Amino acid sequence: xxxxxxxxxxxxxxxxxxxxxxxxxxxxxxxxxxxxxxxxxxxxxxxxxxxxxxxxxxxxxxxxxxxxxxxxxxxxxxxxxxxxxxxxxxxxxxxxxxxxxxxxxxxxxxxxxxxxxxxxxxxxxxxxxxxxxxxxxxxxxxxxxxxxxxxxxxxxxxxxxxxxxxxxxxxxxxxxxxxxxxxxxxxxxxxxxxxxxxxxxxxxxxxxxxxxxxxxxxxxxxxxxxxxxxxxxxx
Numbered sequence: 374x375x376x377x378x379x380x381x382x383x384x385x386x387x388x389x390x391x392x393x394x395x396x397x398x399x400x401x402x403x404x405x406x407x408x409x410x411x412x413x414x415x416x417x418x419x420x421x422x423x424x425x426x427x428x429x430x431x432x433x434x435x436x437x438x439x440x441x442x443x444x445x446x447x448x449x450x451x452x453x454x455x456x457x458x459x460x461x462x463x464x465x466x467x468x469x470x471x472x473x474x475x476x477x478x479x480x481x482x483x484x485x486x487x488x489x490x491x492x493x494x495x496x497x498x499x500x501x502x503x504x505x506x507x508x509x510x511x512x513x514x515x516x517x518x519x520x521x522x523x524x525x526x527x528x529x530x531x532x533x534x535x536x537x538x539x540x541x542x543x544x545x546x547x548x549x550x551x552x553x554x555x556x557x558x559x560x561x562x563x564x565x566x567x568x569x570x571x572x573x574x575x576x577x578x579x580x581x582x583x584x585x586x587x588x589x590x591x592x593x594x595x596x597x598x599x600x601x602x603x604x605x606x607x608x
Contacts (some may be wrong), residue, residue, distance in 0.1 A: 528602030
């Protein structure tokens with residue numbers, strides 16, 4: 374009796390060819406079983422029923438509402454942008470107008486100042502004083518006022534009368550200053566170093582000039598005594 378090719382003598386070991394053949398037979402058997410499980414109609418059966426397909430509802434009204442909403446938002450945003458731009462433009466115009474007004478005000482102020490200076494220059498006329506003791510004192514006091522030098526008419530006049538009796542060419546040739554070679558000179562008997570140190574610009578540099586002598590002496594007295602009014606003796 375011939376041997377079944379699928380029956381193996383267990384006493385013989387399996388080689389590579391035998392293993393491949395057995396695997397193939399197993400695969401074919403599994404396929405046959407699976408094939409027989411499929412119904413003849415070719416349709417497969419499932420254990421659960423398919424869910425019914427949901428119906429989709431379409432509405433043009435909803436789309437119109439969305440479009441209207443978007444259009445409204447865009448219009449609102451556009452209005453806001455326009456309002457912001459208008460506000461910025463108004464602010465810029467206001468700032469420009471303010472700068473222009475400030476510039477015009479500054480220009481008007483400069484013009485007014487220049488006009489005043491020109492007017493003062495045109496109307497300024499050197500006041501004439503009489504060439505006597507009264508005139509000398511009054512002219513000296515006008516100069517002293519411009520330079521902030523104190524001294525009343527009475528205080529100046531009193532000291533002049535004591536020092537020189539009103540003689541602008543008076544000179545002291547006997548006191549300690551004369552002995553030292555620097556005699557006192559002029560209406561208020563000022564020594565040359567003091568006259569030079571306290572000389573006021575705009576007045577004569579001649580120590581015998583009555584106005585220059587008074588102004589320099591009062592400038593010195595203000596520095597040392599506060600004012601010529603405080604001087605009652607040789608100073």
